[in-house]
Amino acid sequence: MEEEQQNHxxxxxxxxxxxxxxxxxxxxxxxxxxxxxxxxxCIRKVYLKALEEDDYETLPPVPYGVGFVRSYASYLxxxxxxxxxxxxxxxxxxxxxxxxxxxxxxxxxLTIPNKxxxxxxxxxxxxxYIVWFxxxxxxxxxxxxxxxxxxxxxxxxxxxxxxxxxxxxxxxSEPVQSDAIPSSVQDNxxxxxVIVESSYTEEPQPQLKQDEITLKLKGESWIELKDKKxxxxxxxxxxxxxxxxPYTAGMILSLGKYYNVxxxxxxxLTQVAGPRKQTNINLDKxxxx
Numbered sequence: 001m002e003e004e005q006q007n008h009x010x011x012x013x014x015x016x017x018x019x020x021x022x023x024x025x026x027x028x029x030x031x032x033x034x035x036x037x038x039x040x041x042c043i044r045k046v047y048l049k050a051l052e053e054d055d056y057e058t059l060p061p062v063p064y065g066v067g068f069v070r071s072y073a074s075y076l077x078x079x080x081x082x083x084x085x086x087x088x089x090x091x092x093x094x095x096x097x098x099x100x101x102x103x104x105x106x107x108x109x110l111t112i113p114n115k116x117x118x119x120x121x122x123x124x125x126x127x128x129y130i131v132w133f134x135x136x137x138x139x140x141x142x143x144x145x146x147x148x149x150x151x152x153x154x155x156x157x158x159x160x161x162x163x164x165x166x167x168x169x170x171x172x173s174e175p176v177q178s179d180a181i182p183s184s185v186q187d188n189x190x191x192x193x194v195i196v197e198s199s200y201t202e203e204p205q206p207q208l209k210q211d212e213i214t215l216k217l218k219g220e221s222w223i224e225l226k227d228k229k230x231x232x233x234x235x236x237x238x239x240x241x242x243x244x245x246p247y248t249a250g251m252i253l254s255l256g257k258y259y260n261v262x263x264x265x266x267x268x269l270t271q272v273a274g275p276r277k278q279t280n281i282n283l284d285k286x287x288x289x
Contacts, residue, residue, distance in 0.1 A: 019069065019087045024052035026076045041071050048072070054090075062091050137235065144233045144243075211247035211287050214264035222256030247287060254279040 027037060034052075038045040050058035051068055059065045066084055073083040215223060217237050224234040227248045236256075247265075255261050258273035265272075265286050272281050 018054050018090060019083055020052045020054040022083075023069075023072055023076065023078075026078060027052075030076065032076075037072070037075065041075055043068055043071065056091055059091075062088065065091060144235065144237075211266055212244055213247050213251065213253075213283065214244040214267070215242065216262045216264065217241040217260060218262060219257065219260030221258075221260040223261060224254040225251065227251045247283065249284060251283045253281045253283055255281075 027034070034045055034048050037043075038048055047059060047068060049055075051065070051072065059068075066087065069087045070080045070084050073080040213225070215225065215233070217223075217239055219239050220236065222236045225232040225243070225245070226234070227250050229248075232245050233243055239260075253263070253272065255273050255278045258275075258278040261273070263270050263272050265283070270286055272283065272286055
């Protein structure tokens, strides 16, 4: 019944103005059902109906639709090349008219920021870095000054041997009692005090010399000298900086540009760092006793 109604409602080939109408007219003329065409071409029936009714919204994009049209026209024995050419002329304008505008609008927050904001952001970052660097430098300088002052006070203290006073023996002579001297004269004779110096003196103990570490910078470098109890210096120092401090067991030395730092151990220039080892250097192995 459906096919008969389509036969009555379908115009003749001379009245067919679109590719879809012409394909439908030819199919009905050849008395072929749309189900038979779908099974033969392996094309879904909904696409064949959309093609015959010029329903470009239901049809897939034009390149796929061209394949459907070519297969359908060849199946019906028509000039497939000419049918495809006419389909392209009719389908492309329809696709352009029915194309929807994108639903998402370009958001300003997703675009590249203005150069002005980039410039101000960079300036703010530079200012923050300068403030941080200045604060850090002052803090490390204060700690270095305290360490230098403490090391200077330690250097000024020298262990001096205490010379004990010589033993002094006091010999008090008793008044001479003699029968030849009258008692009145004996009372006027004052007792004599004789000071006898002892010949024994304590020999001074030999003074033990304490090891010391000296750092001299001949160029800018980051340095850090510490032990388990305190940090003697830490931070970036410039050419001409010099630090001398007594050595303590477990002292650790770290350098940034090791070639700009001369290390003296007990006044002797010592190579303690190199390209492969310039941080966390244990100075114990460089101390010779």
